[in-house]
Amino acid sequence: PRVVRDLQKDLGKKVNLQIEGEETELDKTVIDDLMDPIMHCVRNSVDHGIESPEERKALGKSETGTVLLKAANEGNMIIIDIVDDGNGIDAEKVRKKAVEKGLIHPNKVLSEQEAANLIFLPGFSTADKITNVSGRGVGLDVVKTMIDKLNGTVNVTTEKGRGSKFSIRLPLTLAIIQGLLVRVGREVYSIPIASVIESHRIRRGEINTIDNYEVLNVRNEVISVLRLSRLFNIRNTEDGEYCFVVIVGTQDKKIGIMVDALIGEEDVVIKPLRDQFTQSPGIAGASILGDGSVSLIIDVSQLLELGVRQEIEARSEYGTID
Known part of the structure; x- marks a missing residue:
């Protein structure tokens, strides 16, 4: 909550953080390594996902955006979702940035889902200028690296204008x-x-x-x-x-x-x-x-x-x- 409050002030946005599944239990060794990836995903949702109050009002949305952090058990796995009701991922913008940075070939045809997953590449950022919050291309590649290290998977689903969802799946214990x-x-x-x-x-x-x-x-x-x-x-x-x-x-x-x-x-x-x-x-x-x-x-x-x-x-x- 404190990170979201600080980001709201820095970015001039209104964000309501909702947390579900706080009682979900997880091995302590996993929790220690999970803090950074979750923090990066929440920061990403607030910075890149949620629009400014003016933009949201113009789109007919509530001025206050919502970020949902949800955890649940599914068999011997734990599912952690970070969901926002922002503007979603612009697949074409992501693709253009990836071509600019030489990460993909200009002629490569990508589906919207494949384009969205490019955001996990090292050094990738869609921010137009570097700020204290974003633009350095450090963040989501750290998420992928850390989750891989925990034998888990992370993927993103998005709908233009409706929001995005990061889903992290992890084994309950590393030990x-x-x-x-x-x-x-x-x-x-x-x-x-x-x-x-x-x-x-x-x-x-x-x-x-x-x-x-x-x-x-x-x-x-x-x-x-x-x-x-x-x-x-x-x-x-x-x-x-x-x-x-x-x-x-x-x-x-x-x-x-x-x-x-x-x-x-x-x-x-x-x-x-x-x-x-x-x-x-x-x-x-x-x-x-x-x-x-x-x-x-x-x-x-x-x-x-x-x-x-x-x-x-x-x-x-x-x-x-x-």
Whole structure:
């Protein structure tokens, strides 16, 4: 509330801040890292979203704009929405600014939603002049970076003249996750259950190769397959007739992870990796299991980005296995 009051004075605007879901509980480590992203989103709504009292009056709106900060639980996720009833995001203005700054090609065709998401790019600002509040291009890229670090997602939806909504989705805790334990050779890995869509026991012969990518056909949908044994260079894997493919990701972006066996679900406590291990692609941390053994935790978002790039490089060394 204090930030909004100060901004009202600086910008000469009238803003009513509404807060809903104050009782929503969240891991303290998450809350500490969440303060900056929420602050940036609220400042953005007041500065860029809410119009001046004169403009609002001319548009037939109340002179006082509304910013709603709302939190709610949804399963093992928390949803935080920052909603304003301002003028929305001008997709064409955003696109022009992005072209000016060389962030996108002038001929690139973008939907309104894609244009709106450009505001999360580093150094991006639609402010015409630099002030104490905005114009430096520092803010929403910090939001995206921090939320990614918390294994969450942030997106913006907007309607011209009606307002905008920032939606942040986060896991309830960073310390404990539910993991699906899988075995590759003698190694045990944990895949966060929140990212698992389904799993299949298949014959190895069901995996086909298209354009040098290994793929699996699941209900007429072609899904790329990534072999953890190749990614992490594990050679003593089983070569029996059957294997398991765990499909992870979102409904829009999926990848199949090929493993030797599924062990089961377990609550795992994440221990961060330090020193030389921090740069390991595809690994989010480690956990000590009940029997004292160490299980590495798979970073699904990184795996999706890696795609099958390392698979293709490794395939030349291993040869394709049918």
